[in-house]
Amino acid sequence: MSANPAKALHLDDLAVGDAFTSAEHALDAQQIKAFAAAFDPQPFHLDDEAAKGTLFGGLAASGWHTAAITMRLLVTGGMPLAGGIIGAGGELSWPRPTRPDDRLHVVSEVTGIAPSRSRPDRGIVTVRSETRNQRGEAVQVLVSKLVVPRRPA
Amino acid sequence: MSANPAKALHLDDLAVGDAFTSAEHALDAQQIKAFAAAFDPQPFHLDDEAAKGTLFGGLAASGWHTAAITMRLLVTGGMPLAGGIIGAGGELSWPRPTRPDDRLHVVSEVTGIAPSRSRPDRGIVTVRSETRNQRGEAVQVLVSKLVVPRRPA
Known part of the structure; x- marks a missing residue:
């Protein structure tokens, strides 16, 4: 479920340029429609025929479904951080649609590390996570700032 | 499900400063745990006892659950746009946690309108959507750029 604690990385273990690749998630039309029915009930996420006449x-x-799958892939081994994956927010873009037969994986890269000035036991790590389909095309780019603990003394 | 087409707003109907308020969504622990089990299986989203010892x-x-609920509130009347709510991405922050007994609603404000130069039938509308709990505190701020069609001639 969460990353193996023995392998979980603390702030001290990370360097700019470090990269991580997640496992793969196989999407299908049923998953797309179920998420949409719960959270984003718009025709282009719910119905094959109705979607044809749309943009x-x-x-x-739903982009939020792609984001949620991305989080699952990161949490289940795609980004093995000590303390889990705790973000205060981020910047999100969806360069192309996620389709029913897509197989998604996430490639993450550490792009910044800033020790906290107020809390010496942690730091803020900036991570750029690209969610890619089976053709290697980006369907989502997420730049997030994560809270990562230092290794206990 | 989607907004009443008769009331749906086109690009021509929108002005900077226009504001919209969604209906309310009542959260509970079961919803939080179900979303987390599917998409963000970390102890602080899954288990009351385990969560006590965390940040x-x-x-x-999950922040992604708050984002998904926000989208549902926008799509089901909280932001009645013609053509639906289609975003290319945005900036997301979670200023404070969303809790099991929270009742959430979304207040959105149009902060920018830019007609498309390449596609005269549409424009890009920047919207700042604040998701607030029952005490009026922001649990999420989303600034998104939405594709909005012009009214057909």
Whole structure:
């Protein structure tokens, strides 16, 4: 469920340029429609026929579904941080739609590390996570700032 | 499900400063744990006891769950745009945790409007959506750029 604690990385273990690759998630139309029914009930996420006449030109996953799958991939081994993956927010873009037959994985890179001035036991790590389909095309780019603890003395 | 088409707003109908308030969503621990099990399986989103010893100090919703609920509130009347709510991405922050007994609503404000130069039938509308709990405290701030069609001639 969460990363193996023995392998979990503390702030001290990270360097700018470090990269991580997640496992893969196989999407399908049923998952897309179930998420949409719960959280984003719009025709282009719910119904194959209705989606054809929209800007998407066919069924596409909600961007928030892509974001949620990305988080699952990061949490289940794609980004093995001590203390878990705790973000205060980020910048999100969806360069192209996520489709029913997509297989997604996430490639993350550490782009910044800033020790906390107020809390010496932790730091803020900036991570750029690209969610890619089976053709290596980015369907989401997330730049997030994560709270990462230092290794206890 | 989607906004009443008769009331849906086109680009021509919008002005900077226009504001919208969504309906309310009542959260509970079961919803928080179900979303977390599917997409963000970390102890502070899954288990009341385990959450007490974490940075959250108690059960809290995944930020991605707050984002998904926000989208549902926007899509189901909170932001009645013609063509639906189609975003290319945005900036997201979670200023404080979302808790099991929270009742959430979303207050959105149009902060920018830019007609498309390449596609005269649409424009990009910047919207700042604040998701607030029952005490009026912001649990999420989302600034998104949405594709909004012009009214057909």
